[in-house]
Amino acid sequence: MIALAVTSPNAIAKRLTGRDYVSYSAISTYCQCPLKYAFKYIEGLPEETISSSLAFGRAVHAAAEHHFNELMSGAPPPDQDSLLSAFWDAWRSVAKEGVIKYGKGEDTASLQQTAERVLTAFRLSDLAHPTGRLIGVEEELRGSLVPGVPDLLARIDLIFETDEALVVRDFKTSRSRWHDGQAENQAEQLLLYSELTRQLIPGKSLQLEFAVFTKTKEPTVERHPVLHDPRRIARTKRVIERVWQAIESNLYYPAPSAMSCPGCPYRKPCRAWSG
Ligand code: SF4
Numbered sequence: 001m002i003a004l005a006v007t008s009p010n011a012i013a014k015r016l017t018g019r020d021y022v023s024y025s026a027i028s029t030y031c032q033c034p035l036k037y038a039f040k041y042i043e044g045l046p047e048e049t050i051s052s053s054l055a056f057g058r059a060v061h062a063a064a065e066h067h068f069n070e071l072m073s074g075a076p077p078p079d080q081d082s083l084l085s086a087f088w089d090a091w092r093s094v095a096k097e098g099v100i101k102y103g104k105g106e107d108t109a110s111l112q113q114t115a116e117r118v119l120t121a122f123r124l125s126d127l128a129h130p131t132g133r134l135i136g137v138e139e140e141l142r143g144s145l146v147p148g149v150p151d152l153l154a155r156i157d158l159i160f161e162t163d164e165a166l167v168v169r170d171f172k173t174s175r176s177r178w179h180d181g182q183a184e185n186q187a188e189q190l191l192l193y194s195e196l197t198r199q200l201i202p203g204k205s206l207q208l209e210f211a212v213f214t215k216t217k218e219p220t221v222e223r224h225p226v227l228h229d230p231r232r233i234a235r236t237k238r239v240i241e242r243v244w245q246a247i248e249s250n251l252y253y254p255a256p257s258a259m260s261c262p263g264c265p266y267r268k269p270c271r272a273w274s275g
């Protein structure tokens with residue numbers, strides 16, 4: 001009898017993308033535009049441009065990460081200069097990946113002022129001083145959530161434990177305050193991550209939430225809770241399963257849209273693509 005070799009989903013992912021896992025952002029990139037996914041994750045094309053809003057969000061994340069790492073190590077909260085320094089370190093590192101494309105009326109000086117305002121609002125907000133035990137900052141968790149699909153790798157911005165719950169918090173930077181229901185619209189990622197985080201303290205209830213920083217003239221830092229919804233988790237898993245089947249089948253095509261294309265870093269290879 002001939003034994004057939006069975007290749008694991010992680011091994012297939014490694015062969016296709018160089019990584020033996022999938023991330024939520026990879027799956028959502030595929031959902032946004034399958035060709036963009038292929039350029040980024042299969043062909044590994046460098047990004048020609050990076051939008052300033054993406055760079056700004058990553059730099060604010062880095063500053064918040066620095067803040068919570070200091071708290072977790074037992075140090076006092078970092079001051080404004082220290083947060084700004086973490087912000088610009090991250091900004092420079094993004095700038096090495098591609099040319100940063102500024103928005104209308106923006107330049108480095110205006111972004112410096114926005115960063116100062118946003119980080120001041122953050123430092124003064126309750127969200128910068130969680131009550132409870134800090135468990136993880138940019139915590140990497142991975143696990144198999146869907147049979148036949150590679151492990152999901154999650155990087156969770158902040159995890160802490162209160163008397164009542166294990167809190168899982170994701171930071172977002174936004175041009176304006178989130179309206180009612182916006183957290184629910186974007187809940188899939190946190191809901192999926194809840195499947196990995198619940199294993200950290202079995203039996204403890206989970207509290208999922210976004211912390212949204214606005215880049216407005218008077219920045220706000222607000223919590224937006226997400227309700228646990230098993231049916232939505234099951235549905236998200238089905239989406240991931242279908243997307244993975246499409247990736248395994250090399251199903252890539254452009255999905256042009258007014259939302260995605262203007263800021264897409266792969267416009268040139270996209271125009272050259274002929275199927
Ligand atoms: S330019 Fe538009 S269609 Fe082309 S890869 Fe980017 S998002 Fe997709």
